[in-house]
Amino acid sequence: MTNSFSNFADLASHIATETGTDERSSLYADAFLExxxxxxxxxxxxxxxLEMPDPDQARAAVEMVMATLFDVFRDTRLEPFAGDLAWGFVNSxxxxxxxxxxxxxxxxxxxxDLARSFDPSEIYASQIEEAQMLCQTLQGCRDAMECMRDxxxxxxxxxxxxxxxxxRGSRVSKGVTASMIEARDFLAARGRERREQFSPEGPIVAFSGGQQWEDHDLLWKGLDSIKARIPEMVLATTAQAKGCDAIAQAWAAARGVKVIMFRxxxxxxxxxxxxxxxxLLALKPVEAVVCEGSGIQMNLAQKLRQAGVPLHVVKLAHQTVRPTPQRMAARVRQGR
Structure with missing residues (x-):
């Protein structure tokens, strides 16, 4: 039987019912709490x-918009641009x-400021109540928006x-997804309400590598091995947009590991x-991975050794997949 819907909310509600409840539903329920x-x-x-939107409908709407965008463009000449459009949707x-x-x-x-200038009058009490409600409302709106973004x-x-x-800037959230935190925000976070989000606590694992790298599995397996020994690790990278750092950041996103990006x-x-x-060294990492790249990686490896940090050096020759001029040219054409 084919269902028909007169508006977007009804369609989202239907999708929410069909997809059922899971961990994501629980995150939405918490974020959309009134x-x-x-x-x-x-x-x-x-x-x-004013009520918050229905969390299940909001979840279904995000799922539907993102999935439809990729599905419509899949196997067409517009497929290479689907990621760019989807990034814009997330970024909004x-x-x-x-x-x-x-x-x-x-x-x-x-x-x-109001709390520091106490006044026993009813006007003051009303001002405090209104200010608290404003903060609480905005916090709830932010939580909901971050939940949909994640x-x-x-x-x-x-x-x-x-x-x-x-x-630009950091991406932090209360959910299970990995946060990506700008180093400047990390170093500047002092005594703020959201300090733990901008200044995650946990043993630091430093990571850096060159911009030319093909063997993703090699790096993922190495990072998995470290995480097995250091479950609460926080990954600190040199934040390059491609190559080893990008692979490490993709691993962190898949594993729910927080990342501090030193641009x-x-x-x-x-x-x-x-x-x-x-x-990066000033964070006192407990372990480090440096992949062969340029003199920058060599300099970092030397400093890590001098500081006595356990270091894994991964050389280009360790790769199972070797870069070729043809493959590199193809990756450039595809914008990868």
Missing amino acids: HDERAKLSPVDESEQ FHVVAKRINDREDDAAKELG HAAEVYRVETGRPYAPT LDRRLGAKAAFVRNDR
């Missing part, structure tokens, strides 16, 4: 009764979540084999990569 019957979305608006959730987070920070600052990012990873990473600080000029190595 802490109060009332909501306040800005300092100037009055509070009002990330950008909006960031904007909500900024508003939440402003509201929290205002609430803190879900879309997981579909993106499964379809493309690459983890979603924003072009180059271009303002430092020619010494930027060496300063990055020093900053």
Whole structure:
């Protein structure tokens, strides 16, 4: 029997029913939780009764949009562009979540200022209540937006084999997905409400490698071996967009491992990569993997050895799959 639907919400509800409940459903239920019957979305608006969207419908909607995008383009001349469009969809959730987070920070600052200037009057009590409601509402909206972003990012990873990473800034969440954290955010996180998200606790495993690498399985097996010994590991990489670092970040996304990304600080000029190595070393990693690449990797390996960090050096010759000029040219044409 063919079902017909008069609107998108009914279709999403049908998909939610058909797909049932799982761990993802539980994450949505937690993220879309209503802490109060009332909501306040800005300092100037009055509070009002507003419900959160149905979590199962929201989950189904994200699943449907992402899956349909890839399915429609699959085996067509537009297939190479599906990943770019899907990245934009995931990134739209990330950008909006960031904007909500900024508003939440402003509201929290205002609430803190009020709390420090206590006044026993009813007006003051009302102001405190309104400020608390604003913070709580924005926090709930951010949680929901991040939940949908993480879900879309997981579909993106499964379809493309690459983890979603924003072009700038960190990606953190309360869910089971791996966070990708900018080193600057990691180092600057001090005493904030979300410190644990921006400053994850756990033994650091440093990773760096060259931009030309073919044997994904070799690196995944090595990282799996380390994670088996250090289950709570946090991966710190030199954050290159392709090659070994990209493979390691894809592994982390698949395994739910948090990543701290040390990007180059271009303002430092020619010494930027060496300063990055020093900053990575300053985290006091408990273990490290350095894949053969350039003099930058050689410099990092030397510093790790001098610091007494257990080091795994993976050479190009260790690969089972060897890069060829033809394969490298094909990867360039495909934008991989």
